[in-house]
Amino acid sequence: MRSWRRLLAVLALAFMATGAQAQERPKIIIDDEGFALMHLMLIESDKVDVVGLTSVSGNVWANRATAMQLKGLEITQDEEIPVAEGATFPLVNTEAMTDRWEALYGKLTWKGAWMKEWVEPTVQSTPAYYGPHDPVELPGGNAKLKKSDEIAANFLIRMVRENPHQITIVACGPLTNLALAQRLDPEFASLVKELVYMGGSLNPRQVLDNVSADEFAREFVNSPRREFNARFDPEAASIVSRAPWPKLVMIPSDPSTGAQLTPELIARMAKVATPEVAEFISGMETGFPMWDEIAAAYVLDPSLETEGDDLYVDYNTQFGPGYGDTLSWREHYQPGLGEQKAHVVRAIDAQKLEAMMVEAMAEGNTAAR
Template sequence: MSKKLVIDTDGVADDVRAISLAIQHPDVEVLAITTVIGCVNVTQATANVARTLRANGLETDSIPIYRGAAEPLIGNNHDPTHEAHFFGEDGIGGKPEEFPSVEYNDFNAAVEDVHAASALIKLFREHKGEAILVCLGPLTNVALALKLEPEFASWPKSVHVMGGNLFGAGNVKSYSTAEFNFSNDPEAAHIVIEKMKVPLTVVPWECFLFPSVDSTVDFHAHLELDAPLAKFFSTATSVGRAALEPSGVQYAYCDEITMASAICPNVILEKRELRGTVELHGSITRGQLALDWTERLWSDVFLASGKFCDKRPKITFVEKYDIPLLDKMIREAVLNSAKPQSE
């Protein structure tokens, strides 16, 4: 039986690989894709998703796209253009003439007059307990859905989020210890972490950062395959790969891990369950996940003394994933894109 996924995304390079992984998987049905401001503006994110569908051999209307939040609830004054140094001006390499070349209609591909938050509510009301929500960008759309319809918190089968950090490694600016998606909209991340009542899996930034320096793994090998998606992924990651090369860091997997955790749980090798919340009041730490390690450290007797508080929700964090297995899934997705659609 196919897994039903709804994907919320800001549509940049690692997002399009993750989306393609879902599209090309034989046991996955993508019900819809919602877009949100993040590393690019929401209109560009929508266009990138449409282009991704065409890169996968699909018509742009084959999977409904719903445009969502154009700005965070409050935010951290992030400017999407500041991410061009890593993703390119359009978030996917800045080469509009490359395969598949940009089309004017890509920017108008979203379903008219239906906001992403409203679409999320409708989709999960119709598929209660059976559809999985995969979040690859800032969580603004999901937070809005929770505020518009509190029952939404119980409707997904599970929620898989790329964002936050487990050990305080940041990737926003040198004086921030927050991860980008959570830092872009800390209030939204706080709402989702606090309000969701279904199993929540978080793939933190460290899952990209730590393996990216592993010289025994070639995270770029799939880009050399003779297949349409290899060309598209090579374009999408070109700016980031060039930016990382001088420091000896590869463009490793990030959002792809989150997608794989929803499709194939076996890809996750090590998990850690901690209670936590999103820091809203700091300057250096605003948007960082503040986690409670005492529950794992102290005996029940000591916890009973009042040091422990169980009011915050438990979050399942991915600590280690099966790199060869995910790489195999990526390669299969790329190769599958070269097959005739009838196969």
């Protein structure tokens, strides 16, 4: 009788453990060049567990991105999430090379940390220009939180090895950190559960009929394969595209032309968010496409996608007019140089995206009570 009871107890414990494991939230590491709505969507959501942030140079330099991430975690009161600072410079590309490229082949719409002025008048403000090692003083003061002692590439490798096949990486900036991690540890990519990255461009079309949306959509008329994250560090994008990820999802520029951050959406999110988060998002500049937010929403619910494709993808690393451009092939047409097949999200439900953003802010408010 005791043996049967012991067996029943063991089976009950096993069942409980299985149930707990099934309910465990997916682990997420966000690799990006700042702190914005994409971070808030994943951190505030009750559907995933963000276990780390890594910074990289892109829109701003890595040291400023790190400071922004630390400040963001204080705002959300998620101070236990580690922040590891990443690569300051691209693998090969430089500001001087970009200036030379523009002199030869024409002006870029957006240059991120190298941006000094818009080529023509825009509704968006001109960002302040800083050097890569300039001291960082954020508006309202810097966070009291401190960054990790690890550099981002080492942090990524350690976390993936400690949690094999459990971590989804959401990368929404240049892919320098991931390329470095893969070169340091050739098994790195194979131990990740999934990589979802915002980058590359196939054939975007203007969807929203207003001036601010056109500021970004118009560049694709003559340069449909150019996108900032890949253009900032083409060599890193190529390395990542050839790495052996178990699952690779690409969010190109294409769906972003139909999804724009508006004052109305800001107001909807602020209404349901915590007071601290509401104040933060209310100060965001509107009029930009929601590139990164699409990636975050896809991680939370892939049914956001309304049109997709499976393509082999790589990036042009030849210094010429197509430097950094997206290369893609259907099955049988790829050159076979290591490029991996990616699931490409080509269109999304913009209304569902907005609803998911509002829902995530509300979930964060509920969890804070």
